[in-house]
Amino acid sequence: MDKKITIYDLAEALNVSPATVSRALNNHPSISFNTKKRIVSYAQSSGYRINKFAANLSKQKSNTIGVIVPKLNSPFMSDALSGIEKVANEHNYNLIISQSLESEQKEKLNAKTLYDSGVDALMVSLAYETTNYEHFEIFREQKIPLLFFDRVDYFPNCPTILIDNRQAGFDATEHLIQQGCKNILHVSGYLKRNAYNNRFNGFKDALYKHKLKFTPYNLYETDLDPKKVEFVMEHIKNSKEKFDGIFFANDAMAVACIQALLKEGVQIPKDIKIIGFNNNPVSEIIQPNLSTINYPGYELGVLAGQSIISHLKGNINIQSAESILLKHELIVRTSSISNK
């Protein structure tokens, strides 16, 4: 078999007209249930790629949920996907996942690919770059449920699931202040994205509450790739007033920076107190163990999965749902405590 099977091959094999095959595969009312069944069943067994929403005759479902994430290389994202996948499995849905690699253009391509694949629902954590959301319009128009998690933005009638990043940023910073820090650096992700912008706002809230000054030196914006730790180190070394605390917007960069600081002979937590974000397992492997904010990725995934499935089953309409905020938690380990 060198050629893909077409409806004309099916029509010939089943001795019906191509129009009948087409109607059957499109669940047209003019074709009897038994004929539809015979045609769909033969089409499936022959390897014909049935248009997803024709395959399930009565329900027009593909039982597939699409997910777009920025990158797959973080424990937080693996945890979130595990949570989504657990709920999906329980309800006989399958996940297909694609990475935007932080690019708006690729996110658009992912959205189109998943739409064309016939997904029943779409879950998205936005790329750094994305500012235009036209690529999600088609899902809304076609009433395909759409949900944003972690990296979200306002999109009419779409629920969002995340933590209160502003409060979490405040908690992390206030903890450093309570340990005696007076000149704290915040190493943030791109401030265009809600998660990082809100952590930064929480950082400023805490400085303001405790009457500590904020200058542009107290913020260093990065893509949080630990391979670029040298630029953070440069910023730390070039600062006129020495930093006595650093709040990192993720643990991976915090760990890379602890290693670099230790190499330079800086003592942690004595000279500089450090706190990260996410509660990545590596925070309990690095010496000293890293204080951090626990962002419950698995629970987020479970909740996101449950929302989508409930909507697909008609139990709730998520398009009218509010934002769901999960609880974060300050986790204090040795990297940030004063009497060590």
Add this chain to the structure above:
Amino acid sequence: MDKKITIYDLAEALNVSPATVSRALNNHPSISFNTKKRIVSYAQSSGYRINKFAANLSKQKSNTIGVIVPKLNSPFMSDALSGIEKVANEHNYNLIISQSLESEQKEKLNAKTLYDSGVDALMVSLAYETTNYEHFEIFREQKIPLLFFDRVDYFPNCPTILIDNRQAGFDATEHLIQQGCKNILHVSGYLKRNAYNNRFNGFKDALYKHKLKFTPYNLYETDLDPKKVEFVMEHIKNSKEKFDGIFFANDAMAVACIQALLKEGVQIPKDIKIIGFNNNPVSEIIQPNLSTINYPGYELGVLAGQSIISHLKGNINIQSAESILLKHELIVRTSSISNK
């Protein structure tokens, strides 16, 4: 719009018969190029989900590559996917990824979902459980290129890309022997899968070459989930003859075990020398730094991506390709060296 768009809606809007729409979307020779173009273009703009291989009129391509992996939660797998994605992007292909979660049943479902999505090619790293490969037959029959990487098995006419796991297992074990170890434990993954079976065979080869005895105590088979490190610890403690070296089939379990051993007051490398596998970034964070085998995940992904793309572009026929073996490398750090 409450209902999905059908070819009947398109036919009405374009004032042609449903059969003409269907034929145009299926690239039937009886329909003129201009009519096809008009119908496909309208169908796309209306949000109709075009059958993937009809969308690209002349080439019957979806420009999508499907990937099935056991789990997404390892740096090795993220690296491999980054490599595949890099090559795919350069050639305007998009990846969709699904996880088998080590289940044969889910792997079958993934294969079906990706087939129905119209992928142009499929890349697979097998689940622990998979013993039957019928779910891949349809790809071979339809001449959709299929490639296995890392966790592979013999499947007629399918190329495989991986390292020489037997030689790598031998190198890791011989290194421990050269550091003076005489009673070495191998903590392996499920031996049903080639990667772990071959690492184990390399382990035995090294013991045999150096005339060290092998008893069932020298092997502990696990799923390599670091959460289950307590069972490994129990095996270590219950052994009559104390182990002086451990070769782990992955770094994640090695790191968890180092932490547990240190807690028990065991000195590493003085009492027990340890080597892992994969060169996971955490091996440079744990104290003492973990010796390991470098498995170049990113390079594997790039090579796998190039093979598939070359095949899709008609430059080579991968179905006649042999197995590609990448170079691994022994990386010696402090966890395994004798004079420390």
